[in-house]
Amino acid sequence: MSSIMKKPSINLMVVFIIFGIFAAGSIAYISVLGENQQINRIIVAYFDTLKDGMYLEACESFSSNFQNGQLSSNERRMNFNFLLELSLLTHYNLIESSDYKVELKRSNVWVPYMSSDVVHVSVLLKRKDARRLFYARSNEQGKDPIDNLIVVVREKRTWKIKELAVADSSLAGIYNDLRQNFDLNKYVQMTSDGFRFNSAEINFKTSSPTDKRLLNFSLYKIQKLLNVPRKKTQGFPLSH
Secondary structure (H helix, E strand, O other): OHHHHHHHHHHHHHHHHHHHHHHHHHHHHHHHHHHHHHHHHHHHHHHHHHHOOOOOHHHHHEOHHHHHOOOOOHHHHHHHHHHHHHHHHHHOOOOOOOOEEEEEEEOOOOOOOOOOOEEEEEEEEEEOOHHHHHHHHHHHOOOOOEEEEEEEEEEOOEEEEEEEOOOOOOOHHHHHHHHHHOOOOOOEEEOOOOEEEOOOOOOOOOOOHHHHHHHHHHHHHHHHHHOOOOOOOOOOOOOO
8 A cells, every 4th residue: 555655756756856857957058048149149239339330339348358458549449340340341242331230150059167168150241221132132142151250258257259350251351451551540630639630521422431431430539539429320321
């Protein structure tokens, strides 16, 4: 009689154990999934800030080592972010677009205690304007993601951009050409005590989208120097 009564108890215990294992596994899976999605969120937030023309604020997505290393000054940080975005827009034929979408592909799924705290992410930019979908497809044809462009690291229980590996990517040629030949001081020259306007003509009818982006960037740097708050929609339109 007692052995018969023990069987239901044992079976019930097994059910509870299996349920507990399943619940713990589900919680762990959701937690890991959330951590991996956070990698995407921090990168998308970085690009959203670039799209708003807030090139210094975009550095909030960077790790402390990245900011304090090769990007040791605010001007270097702003210039780097501007040239990076300009290079990407040129590469994907999006220079005239005021908005774009970012597609990401992680090199691996991060698993705590099993994976390195560094993840490489490939990046692809696409046109967001649905009304120009055919034009977008024809221009983006053959444009693959830029492999492992972004390196993120887990820092203080969150994810930060550790490096933008431009030198080792298919973006290197465009970026280096812009960095060496594109005059970031065409309109405004930063000085030790402020800034100086250069004698450059601004014609909104003939100015290229690249020149308009540079003009917006120059005005942004002046606003940062004067500590003037910037609105997301502030700046000159990129198309006529």
